[in-house]
Amino acid sequence: DAGITQSPRHKVTETGTPVTLRCHQTENHRYMYWYRQDPGHGLRLIHYSYGVKDTDKGEVSDGYSVSRSKTEDFLLTLESATSSQTSVYFCAISRTGVNTEAFFGQGTRLTVV
Amino acid sequence: DQQVKQNSPSLSVQEGRISILNCDYTNSMFDYFLWYKKYPAEGPTFLISISSIKDKNEDGRFTVFLNKSAKHLSLHIVPSQPGDSAVYFCAASAYKSFGNEKLTFGTGTRLTIIP
Numbered sequence: 001d002a003g004i005t006q007s008p009r010h011k012v013t014e015t016g017t018p019v020t021l022r023c024h025q026t027e028n029h030r031y032m033y034w035y036r037q038d039p040g041h042g043l044r045l046i047h048y049s050y051g052v053k054d055t056d057k058g059e060v061s062d063g064y065s066v067s068r069s070k071t072e073d074f075l076l077t078l079e080s081a082t083s084s085q086t087s088v089y090f091c092a093i094s095r096t097g098v099n100t101e102a103f104f105g106q107g108t109r110l111t112v113v
Numbered sequence: 114d115q116q117v118k119q120n121s122p123s124l125s126v127q128e129g130r131i132s133i134l135n136c137d138y139t140n141s142m143f144d145y146f147l148w149y150k151k152y153p154a155e156g157p158t159f160l161i162s163i164s165s166i167k168d169k170n171e172d173g174r175f176t177v178f179l180n181k182s183a184k185h186l187s188l189h190i191v192p193s194q195p196g197d198s199a200v201y202f203c204a205a206s207a208y209k210s211f212g213n214e215k216l217t218f219g220t221g222t223r224l225t226i227i228p
Binding site: 031033040042043044058090092101102105106107 | 215
């Protein structure tokens, strides 16, 4: 199994509070991704990173920010959590980003009440 | 705008028979396609992939077929086993230009294998 650890695995938070999810990898892969999974929508890309301090937006980036200060860590921050951000969040890593598979973490279930 | 579409949300197949999962895409820039399998409470796991220079790729019980002219791919599982019951996601990526190093996923098909 690819060395990807997401923390926390479960979190309940209140509307309006900031939340940070962490993804840690031990594979030294260049590319890291944050996806969210929702019924009827599959997996949608929030943000991704193609190197330290290099990030770009995905299709559902509003309300989210990311940071990557080290190769192994990719943080996803919900600036002010809303109920629409209740979801399961998956981190993924990829060696080259193209023509290759991405490996996923176990997921973080976030509930915003 | 859903660039990768899986129009069947669910599929039930008898154990031992063939399971066929379908996926359509609209972006002609996509040139690499993957299938992922997902069990509840776990992350998706890579199953099989195919490059646009091929029309078929086989790995054990799993075969992926690509029809570029129809912008369609399918995953065949033969024979189907109870452990194949999961949600299957189709994904695609576009290699040719910078900024496209990411996977676009379909909405998934829940496969249930009936013993």
